[in-house]
Amino acid sequence: MPERQAPPHEFLKVALDVMKVLANDESRKADSVAMATIAGHFNATTAVISKRVRRRDLPDQGISVSGDSMAAGMSVGAVCTGYLVLNRPGSTWSAEEGGILLGFAELLAPVIASREGKRRKLSAQKKRLASLLLQERRLVDLTNGSPEMIYTTGVDDSITSINDAGVHLLGYDTPQELIGRQFSGLALNHEDRDYLLQRLELKHKVANYEIILLKKDGSPVFCLESTSEMKNETGRFIGLQGIVKNITDRIESERALWESNMDLASLNQKLRMTQEKMVQQEKLASIGLLAAGIAHEINNPLGFLKSNFETTRLILQDFQQFLESPHSSGTTVLDVNGTGAAFLEAFSDLDEIFRESEDGFNRIIRIVRDLKSFSQTHQVDVIDDIDLNHEVESAIMIAWNEIKYVAVVHTAPGIIPGIKGHKGELGQVILNMLINAAHAISSQKRPEKGTIEIQTLHTDAFVRLIILDDGPGIPKDVQSRIFDPFFTTKEPGEGTGLGLSISYDIIVNKYGGHLEVASEPGSGTQFTIDLPIHPVSRPGF
């Protein structure tokens, strides 16, 4: 085969064609290594115009060149980055050809390198894009497969995305119904969302924040939310992303537990109150028994004192009659001794002394009788006939020592029917009311006495007792609590706070009546007790 050497410009032309093909071959997915082989009539041995090309870097297949290069009887095997490898089977390159090729290689190297760089960059970008697409698809699958609500919002806290679980949780049909809406508009309290945003500003993420959201139909959903800020690559805040868990079932369980605890606490409270009341009533009963004993002990000497007093008065009356009776001489003993005037004056004084003493005796006898009546322990199955007016008088008598220095008592007993009940209990209620009224007036430390007005009247099926004082009244904020056990406005040791509670228990629970208070701070207090004339039978009554 005759050796024919192509003129240098043909090398250049062929090489430029190679580069043109490579530059325009966008579809070529070559590796980072390529090689051009010029074969044919050159009959050339391989000339490597590079010190660094490695055989393993060369691709298995070359590329074809068409056009002028084909006409020149040459073909291109492969091209590698920055290097050109030419083959001439059967002969070696001349020095001139070698020089041309070296210059040619230097010319081509940056072009090929640039082209290959672009290709590599594009390839890397495509890989990254594919990886990102894969990640995004995974994220979308993960988000939509999550049983918890997952959402994102923009900088204005309007919803930018929400998963299927969120749409379902809030009772909507499609995400589009929620996208664009302010998140705070979904909360029961928009203030709660504002508070979350404030915390996010400080901490950038908030975990387990409880918030109540509203479903499309307005029903509430108790939620636990974990939220964090989203930022772009420059660190700028671009919105929030959050996961919301529905904890309504858990809250319902907790609520049921609270109710059980409250029921238990109420039972405990009642038990303890009952115990305290029993202790107090036991004390009162003991005092009552003591008072009854004292009254009995007083009653005996009082009996013979009264009797002796009557006898003494009768003897003195006889003696006075004897002294004043004229003798046979027509004169009296008083006339004879000339002491008549002095004796008559002494007898006049004695009359006054006897009247006062009798009044005193009668009062002592009444007090002892009332005390006995009041302090008697009633038997459950024994019901007394009660005259309320009489019980009021008895209570005034017993409480008189507490009242007389601070108040004047005006009574207006009405014409009322008798009622059934236990005298001791009812007397205790009236006594409580009177002593409270006296203490209230006393607390004002005013120079003049106050007034306690007591009235009884008949109203339909009830007998009504009104006790009105002109004391300081009861502050509005405590009026609803005065019948609570242990509630007192008195100083420690001055009151147990049980008086009105026990009174309420007796009137309302035992008698089926009413006990009401009306008070105007600064003007006084009125207690109104309504007692049924025909009480409904109750346990312990």
Next chain:
Amino acid sequence: VNPELYAAVARYNDSHPELTLGVSVVGNGQYVVTVSGSLDIETSTQVKPLLDDIVKHIPVAGHLTLDLEHVGYISSTGVGLLTTLLSQTRKELIGFSLTRVQNPVIKVMELLGFSSFIDLEALDA
């Protein structure tokens, strides 16, 4: 206020600025505790021992009032804390009331059924 209790409250407030307490005694066993902050899962858990301690200082027939004017947020744990306090005070025969409660807090309490246990005095009442 008992000096030991006063010191305990001061120590708590120093270390828990998210929720602080102020305690005063306005009458015979009448305690008023002013609460400032949010009653969330974290703060409710932290403040509970101190509130328990305060209840222990109140005598039988005394009263505990929580002033919630400065509480704008409450979680179910916060409501649970109040329920526990109510239950505890009832057992001890101590009165318990909430005063000046903000409307968002009342709405949560109503939803959770707490308002059926106790009367709430609203801030704007």
